[in-house]
Amino acid sequence: MATSAHNPSGASAPAELDAEALRRAFGAYPTGVVAIGALRGNEPVGFAASSFVSISLQPPMAAVSVARTSTTWPRLTEAPVLGLSVLSHGQGALCRRLASREVNRFDGVAWQATPDGAVMIEDAALWLTARVSATYDGGDHEIVLMELLTVELFTGVEPLVFHTSQFRELIPHG
Numbered sequence: 001m002a003t004s005a006h007n008p009s010g011a012s013a014p015a016e017l018d019a020e021a022l023r024r025a026f027g028a029y030p031t032g033v034v035a036i037g038a039l040r041g042n043e044p045v046g047f048a049a050s051s052f053v054s055i056s057l058q059p060p061m062a063a064v065s066v067a068r069t070s071t072t073w074p075r076l077t078e079a080p081v082l083g084l085s086v087l088s089h090g091q092g093a094l095c096r097r098l099a100s101r102e103v104n105r106f107d108g109v110a111w112q113a114t115p116d117g118a119v120m121i122e123d124a125a126l127w128l129t130a131r132v133s134a135t136y137d138g139g140d141h142e143i144v145l146m147e148l149l150t151v152e153l154f155t156g157v158e159p160l161v162f163h164t165s166q167f168r169e170l171i172p173h174g
């Protein structure tokens with residue numbers, strides 16, 4: 001039986017692709033988290049997303065995948081411009097808040113709005129603003145391609161890292 005450093009006993013069979021196994025598998029891939037937000041009327045709406053991915057430099061594009069069950073996304077699609085805030089290392093609790101259905105997400109959260117209504121989280125590591133340019137079928141998610149409009153990088157602010165359902169911080173290697 002073949003063994004490897006990852007599987008010294010060689011004993012475990014490949015996990016089946018059921019939803020729980022996949023959730024754990026995807027969770028083994030570390031990501032950052034962005035808060036996607038915009039004003040609706042005068043009120044901020046938004047949610048946390050770890051599926052943010054850079055796509056293109058020219059033209060500037062990024063994407064997120066949004067659950068078809070999301071009740072917030074349909075409200076955000078009416079906004080002309082979305083704010084994307086890459087959360088910083090101390091913002092794990094804030095992230096959970098921005099994913100909760102039990103609380104008013106923005107209560108106690110420091111945020112500001114741009115003139116075109118994008119909602120930005122203060123003390124984040126990076127701010128982007130974006131416009132939705134296309135959507136694609138992504139199974140039980142929708143793949144949302146966005147044209148990036150502005151970027152503001154807060155040099156030296158460490159990002160929040162999400163891995164195996166936990167928030168973590170970067171540690172310099174070596």
Ligand SMILES: Cc1cc2nc3c(=O)[nH]c(=O)nc-3n(C[C@H](O)[C@H](O)[C@H](O)COP(=O)(O)O)c2cc1C
Pocket residue numbers: 033047048049050051052064065066067069070071072073095096098099100101162
């Ligand atoms: C760390 C983290 C990452 C998340 N990433 C995504 C994501 O990429 N896409 C998504 O649709 N929901 C994601 N969610 C869930 C949403 O934040 C939110 O809980 C979900 O949209 C349900 O709320 P809603 O009905 O208000 O949209 C994530 C939640 C957490 C805590």
